[in-house]
Amino acid sequence: MQHNNILILDFGSQYTQLIARRVRELNIYCEIHPFNKIPDKLEEYKAVILSGSPFSVRGENALHPDLSKIRGKKPVLAVCYGAQYLAHFSGGEVAPSDTREYGRAKLSYIKPNETFFKNINEGSQVWMSHSDTIKHLPTKGVLLASTHDVQNAAFKIEGEETYAIQFHPEVYHSTDGKQLLENFLVHIAKVNQDWTPQSFVEETVEELQQKIGNDKVVLGLSGGVDSSVAAMLLHKAIGKNLYCIFVNNGLLRKNEFLEVLDQYKDMGLNVKGVDASARFLEALAGLSDPEEKRKAIGRVFIEVFDDEAHEISDVTWLAQGTIYPDVIESVSATGGPSATIKSHHNVGGLPDFMKLKIVEPLKALFKDEVRRVGASMGMDANLLGRHPFPGPGLAIRILGDITAEKVRILQEVDAIFINGLKTWGLYDQVWQAGAILLPVNSVGVMGDERTYEKCVALRAVESTDGMTADWVNLPYEFLQKTSNDIINKVKGVNRVVYDISSKPPATIEWE
Numbered sequence: 001m002q003h004n005n006i007l008i009l010d011f012g013s014q015y016t017q018l019i020a021r022r023v024r025e026l027n028i029y030c031e032i033h034p035f036n037k038i039p040d041k042l043e044e045y046k047a048v049i050l051s052g053s054p055f056s057v058r059g060e061n062a063l064h065p066d067l068s069k070i071r072g073k074k075p076v077l078a079v080c081y082g083a084q085y086l087a088h089f090s091g092g093e094v095a096p097s098d099t100r101e102y103g104r105a106k107l108s109y110i111k112p113n114e115t116f117f118k119n120i121n122e123g124s125q126v127w128m129s130h131s132d133t134i135k136h137l138p139t140k141g142v143l144l145a146s147t148h149d150v151q152n153a154a155f156k157i158e159g160e161e162t163y164a165i166q167f168h169p170e171v172y173h174s175t176d177g178k179q180l181l182e183n184f185l186v187h188i189a190k191v192n193q194d195w196t197p198q199s200f201v202e203e204t205v206e207e208l209q210q211k212i213g214n215d216k217v218v219l220g221l222s223g224g225v226d227s228s229v230a231a232m233l234l235h236k237a238i239g240k241n242l243y244c245i246f247v248n249n250g251l252l253r254k255n256e257f258l259e260v261l262d263q264y265k266d267m268g269l270n271v272k273g274v275d276a277s278a279r280f281l282e283a284l285a286g287l288s289d290p291e292e293k294r295k296a297i298g299r300v301f302i303e304v305f306d307d308e309a310h311e312i313s314d315v316t317w318l319a320q321g322t323i324y325p326d327v328i329e330s331v332s333a334t335g336g337p338s339a340t341i342k343s344h345h346n347v348g349g350l351p352d353f354m355k356l357k358i359v360e361p362l363k364a365l366f367k368d369e370v371r372r373v374g375a376s377m378g379m380d381a382n383l384l385g386r387h388p389f390p391g392p393g394l395a396i397r398i399l400g401d402i403t404a405e406k407v408r409i410l411q412e413v414d415a416i417f418i419n420g421l422k423t424w425g426l427y428d429q430v431w432q433a434g435a436i437l438l439p440v441n442s443v444g445v446m447g448d449e450r451t452y453e454k455c456v457a458l459r460a461v462e463s464t465d466g467m468t469a470d471w472v473n474l475p476y477e478f479l480q481k482t483s484n485d486i487i488n489k490v491k492g493v494n495r496v497v498y499d500i501s502s503k504p505p506a507t508i509e510w511e
């Protein structure tokens, strides 16, 4: 258990994860729990933050948890819906505001000498996103700040360490938001700022040793950041009892299998490379529907992994590189069925028959924190800075059916594009990039002869989490040079196009 833990109760705001990030940026650990699943062991938490919500406290379905175990006993910071909740159900009044308020506002009044507003001055910009407003403060409420339009923009409750704000300190556009969180967490709740990548590594290694003891653990390594950092942590904790398996599904980037395998061996990992290319290609033969392709790959992954795990005697644990956003998505407060756009697969979805216990050392971290943890263990910057790459690999970038020849063509094209980005110093400015082989032949002319060959698309996007993305404005000179190189060097390709679609409405991968 991490020390100095902050509990964030999620009422379904789209900003809840941002609250967690801001708290972590202060080197303070925190966890998000759904509003209706308040943990039993409250003594482990030093303070509680209530998030915003799409609901209205006046609505029939208002989220209305019992906070009697928390209020007056722990410092509480209530944000937006949280603030309205405190007001509405404790003797105050919340009503629809005359004008809905979204975006910029300025604090026009701040009560003097309040620790909560230490180093924050009148005029400070805050970001609003609400349609209800707090008309009357709750019993024992003391006004702390106002904006031009919102009289009760911040208040506290006399006799409790309970603070409430209508604006969102977690968003970047609230200029003193981080200061406000620091005032509350450090100066009011007296939480130490000692949660760092190093302390995370030390605590996690100790926990893993206690949990796993002398048991054996198996882990699927993909060359990606998450599984690699998870492997490093486990290696530090249990050494040779960690058995890593890196599967070549024949759909990796050019030379990637051997290069990455060598890199893992240099890191001292106990890793086995399994070349199952033929098995995957066989399973894919004749399939051209994207979902059927994805499912076939998922199935073969499990078979290969299961075969390999059986080669190791007495394995009892399966380790996974699950990270925090994966966890949060599966327990969202408001839930609601969402449409399946694509069936993402990873070895994580192993069936029950494998009967392995699961260990997920990165379950509490965001992607950038995973990178910081990796860096603090001395992991190679190239490995850490790697673009995300999907488990089904080039199979979902070859539209339609897959053959060994198409894989070869796409590997060549992709290598020219990615190496070009690196040479031009563009790789780190791009979140993810790759090439797509289209099921389209077009007419060209090369050396006075007619050609009728394949077309490839290049895709480069900027994003923070892959959920939304925009295409990158790559320099024309770069695109020109890359297109030339591809058409001149890769036999079978006579046309290159650049994908200028954002997500949504498109997705990052084409299948």
Ligand SMILES: Nc1ncnc2c1ncn2[C@@H]1O[C@H](COP(=O)(O)OP(=O)(O)OP(=O)(O)O)[C@@H](O)[C@H]1O
Pocket (backbone or CB within 6 Å): 219, 220, 221, 222, 223, 224, 225, 226, 227, 228, 245, 246, 247, 248, 249, 320, 321, 322, 345, 346, 347, 348, 387, 388, 389, 390, 391
């Ligand atoms: N070729 C592979 N061999 C073995 N395991 C794999 C392979 N590809 C994917 N996996 C497993 O599937 C998991 C999920 O893959 P995913 O791409 O989401 O994460 P990642 O590869 O670890 O990190 P990143 O998101 O940076 O690519 C990996 O953590 C790994 O355990």
Ligand SMILES: O=c1[nH]c(=O)c2[nH+]cn([C@@H]3O[C@H](COP(=O)(O)O)[C@@H](O)[C@H]3O)c2[nH]1
Pocket (backbone or CB within 6 Å): 342, 343, 344, 345, 346, 388, 389, 390, 391, 392, 432, 466, 467, 503, 506, 507, 508, 509, 510
């Ligand atoms: O491990 C994975 N298994 C998959 O099946 C898979 N499909 C897409 N992706 C990656 O997810 C991000 C979002 O991709 P999309 O916009 O195409 O859904 C992008 O980063 C994609 O590369 C996958 N990763």
Ligand SMILES: NC(=O)CC[C@H](N)C(=O)O
Pocket (backbone or CB within 6 Å): 013, 051, 052, 053, 054, 055, 056, 057, 079, 080, 081, 082, 129, 130, 131, 132, 133
């Ligand atoms: N961001 C929020 O928490 C909004 C709270 C509430 N739904 C309102 O519109 O006022």
Ligand SMILES: [Mg+2]
Pocket (backbone or CB within 6 Å): 222, 224, 225, 388, 389, 390, 391
């Ligand atoms: Mg990956």
